[in-house]
């Protein structure tokens with residue numbers, strides 16, 4: 001059994017399975033940890049730090065994390081179960097899921113509805129159309145809110161309540177990092193060379209902007225670490241390779257077979273790296 005709490009989001013590209021390796025590379029005695037591309041929050045919630053700043057660009061995900069932090073565990077579980085009852089998800093199957101999906105609007109910030117949707121969507125995908133509607137497909141009878149998933153949610157929320165947390169929603173570039181030597185900025189950006197839903201908006205310009213931002217932090221004396229893949233499915237990230245030469249590069253071997261169904265060789269291993277400036 002893992003000593004880390006599993007996030008309830010089943011986030012594609014989430015770092016849960018890599019935590020042991022990752023934390024070995026983190027600096028010791030972190031004051032504030034900035035989890036700048038927070039996603040499912042597997043890193044920040046499990047890291048050792050006096051305070052954690054979670055940032056995420058997707059408002060429903062950041063909003064849900066913040067709501068969970070400010071809400072008693074059992075209350076949120078009851079709210080999610082009430083949504084499932086209201087839309088008859090237990091018996092209604094796909095039709096009920098699609099009806100519930102049609103009722104979801106990002107601007108309503110209905111976090112229990114969002115969580116209920118995720119818990120029944122295909123691969124628990126977080127996916128929106130351009131009008132802000134949730135558009136992940138139905139996950140089938142095997143992807144439902146089972147007792148084990150509720151337990152995962154409970155354990156995650158209990159852990160969440162035990163940390164000192166600030167939630168931000170926006171782009172990494174706007175995260176206000178304080179120049180304190182014992183602070184640490186962790187980045188787990190969308191990967192330029194792999195395929196997954198939230199990667200589609202991440203382009204060369206974002207990649208360059210991130211490395212420029214990290215260089216700026218470095219010049220200010222702030223410690224940072226960034227996860228990424230150098231090589232995946234025959235593709236190579238030359239921008240990362242070039243930029244990382246001036247820093248320390250730790251290599252991990254991760255198999256992301258789940259996150260890339262179109263991969264030619266499903267057993268090929270990605271070359272996962274952690275680049276840091278200390």
Ligand SMILES: C[S@@+](CC[C@H](N)C(=O)[O-])C[C@H]1O[C@@H](n2cnc3c(N)ncnc32)[C@H](O)[C@@H]1O
Nearest residue numbers: 011013014015037039040041042057171172188
């Ligand atoms: C690889 S995932 C992070 C996974 C996370 N570390 C975990 O373990 O669950 C990358 C995240 O960055 C978010 N993102 C994309 N562009 C962003 C930006 N410009 N600023 C902040 N977050 C962004 C995506 O929505 C996605 O949730």
